[in-house]
Amino acid sequence: MDALRTHQLSKQFIQKNGEPFIAVNNVTMSIEEGKIHGLLGPNGAGKSTLINMITGSCMPSSGEIVVFDNNVTDKTIQSKQVIGIVPQEIVIEMAFTVYEVLYYFSGMYGISYAERNKRIPKILEVLDLSEKAHERARGLSGGMKRRLMIAKAIIHKPKLLILDEPTAGVDVTLRQRIWELVRELNKQGTTVLFTTHYLEEAEQLCERITVLNHGKIVKNGDLKDIQQEFSKNLIRFELFDRNTTHLEEVQQVGMAYNYPIKNLRDDLDRIAAFYKDNLKSIRSEAASLEEIFLNLTSK
Amino acid sequence: MSVALHVFSLYSREVMRFRKLWLDTVFSPIISIILYLAVFGIVVGTRTIGDINFLSFIYTGLLCMLMVNSSFANPSFALIISKNVGTIADLQVVPIPPWGIGVAYAAAALTRAIATLVFTVLLTIWFIPLDSVHHITVAILAAILTGLEFGLLGVIFGMWAKNFEALTFITTFIMQPMIFLAGVFFPISTLPGIWSTLGLLNPLHHNVNLFRYGITGYADVSPLTSCIAIVSISLILFIWMQIQTKRSLKN
Numbered sequence: 001m002d003a004l005r006t007h008q009l010s011k012q013f014i015q016k017n018g019e020p021f022i023a024v025n026n027v028t029m030s031i032e033e034g035k036i037h038g039l040l041g042p043n044g045a046g047k048s049t050l051i052n053m054i055t056g057s058c059m060p061s062s063g064e065i066v067v068f069d070n071n072v073t074d075k076t077i078q079s080k081q082v083i084g085i086v087p088q089e090i091v092i093e094m095a096f097t098v099y100e101v102l103y104y105f106s107g108m109y110g111i112s113y114a115e116r117n118k119r120i121p122k123i124l125e126v127l128d129l130s131e132k133a134h135e136r137a138r139g140l141s142g143g144m145k146r147r148l149m150i151a152k153a154i155i156h157k158p159k160l161l162i163l164d165e166p167t168a169g170v171d172v173t174l175r176q177r178i179w180e181l182v183r184e185l186n187k188q189g190t191t192v193l194f195t196t197h198y199l200e201e202a203e204q205l206c207e208r209i210t211v212l213n214h215g216k217i218v219k220n221g222d223l224k225d226i227q228q229e230f231s232k233n234l235i236r237f238e239l240f241d242r243n244t245t246h247l248e249e250v251q252q253v254g255m256a257y258n259y260p261i262k263n264l265r266d267d268l269d270r271i272a273a274f275y276k277d278n279l280k281s282i283r284s285e286a287a288s289l290e291e292i293f294l295n296l297t298s299k
Numbered sequence: 300m301s302v303a304l305h306v307f308s309l310y311s312r313e314v315m316r317f318r319k320l321w322l323d324t325v326f327s328p329i330i331s332i333i334l335y336l337a338v339f340g341i342v343v344g345t346r347t348i349g350d351i352n353f354l355s356f357i358y359t360g361l362l363c364m365l366m367v368n369s370s371f372a373n374p375s376f377a378l379i380i381s382k383n384v385g386t387i388a389d390l391q392v393v394p395i396p397p398w399g400i401g402v403a404y405a406a407a408a409l410t411r412a413i414a415t416l417v418f419t420v421l422l423t424i425w426f427i428p429l430d431s432v433h434h435i436t437v438a439i440l441a442a443i444l445t446g447l448e449f450g451l452l453g454v455i456f457g458m459w460a461k462n463f464e465a466l467t468f469i470t471t472f473i474m475q476p477m478i479f480l481a482g483v484f485f486p487i488s489t490l491p492g493i494w495s496t497l498g499l500l501n502p503l504h505h506n507v508n509l510f511r512y513g514i515t516g517y518a519d520v521s522p523l524t525s526c527i528a529i530v531s532i533s534l535i536l537f538i539w540m541q542i543q544t545k546r547s548l549k550n
Contacts, residue, residue, distance in 0.1 A: 056392070057388070057549070077395075078394075089385050091384065093316075104308055107305070107311065108309055108395060109394060
């Protein structure tokens, strides 16, 4: 069963100058139940607009969204009931205590009083917020507020959890903790869709990815397949001295260099002959997600 | 799918919000009422309007004004603050239909209006020359309808306004003139010419009229007419609230 399916989904805005702007353009994608799916793309690619349409916060201009067999347009309430979202911005009722924030928010998902009082202490413990339960949200640190946002998103045990850059601006320890939590929730059966700018994060967590650029899907599929597709034609090497002339086909990626393969043996010989003793290391390897991303979004 | 618990939870949150700021939301309007009563009590003294003492006349008007201001301010300011800090996003993702969101906010507004009314009466009734309440059921009905009506109006403008300036504009240029032309401080019939007609057409006048009738027995127009007018306006506002809430939360 698909946890999420979009069909020819588009969203058009009218800009202040009266010109139309297509934020999401004819997006057709699906996420299988129980998977972790990454939604990648540069700033302004249309990721947040797509997420807003999925959560029912924004009406599509055309197309269809189905969340666990509920069409978001027709069965908005049913689809919202099974979705949990961690938005990019920290949005918490600052005048309320941590416990109250979760208490009222979970109530808005129809969770009974008794069940709320059972779930909240557990979730606060998992997210290491138990000691802050009766403190006002205003006084929490940035990392704690981020954890509270996650608690809000999972308190009603959603079947589809959407995380819109959940680790933006958090320290390494908390990022690792969030990864663990996402994996744990996924093991328990929650389907996860998340956007991130940390490509390493997507590589660590995702089985499948969708890359958006200018509102359109430029790549969609299994991460390993995509990496394999991009690695077929790549030799990576490093040099002792980088202040040197290069072969015409060579592209610099960080401290290393990439060379597109035509014939592996001939190309290795050619690189070895050109750089001679300056060659520090050379290998044929899978392209990193960063390289794939840059390749896809720079077009 | 029943959303009763969902709506009640949102209502409870909004009640909790004004309870947390009770000095500002409940007690600060009471100070205004006491000051009004002190000034008018000294200036006007023992004058009468119809069969009732002027202080009783103005007291009922001020109580109604208090409910109007409290019930309008509660949802409108809560929503505009939500828009400013981003928590409006919560309302966009929770499984509550637009009518449910509006009803929860309007019911919380009513609760605040009634709470403010009760505290004000308890603190001030001792200084008012009122021997008995003319028709308690009518007074309670008028209080409930007023709280709901202006709660709905607060939801509409809170959803519509994009910033504080827009809301302040509504409060200053629409709400205040309406209050002053509603017969809070004087009978509508004493207004000259066109102002008297405008006063009678003012929807808020009916709220003041019905509430004042319930407490003192004095009425500018028939209490039944006022009751029908308030219910009709509330129904129109209920429909408008649903449309406005849906539109605002989808954008």
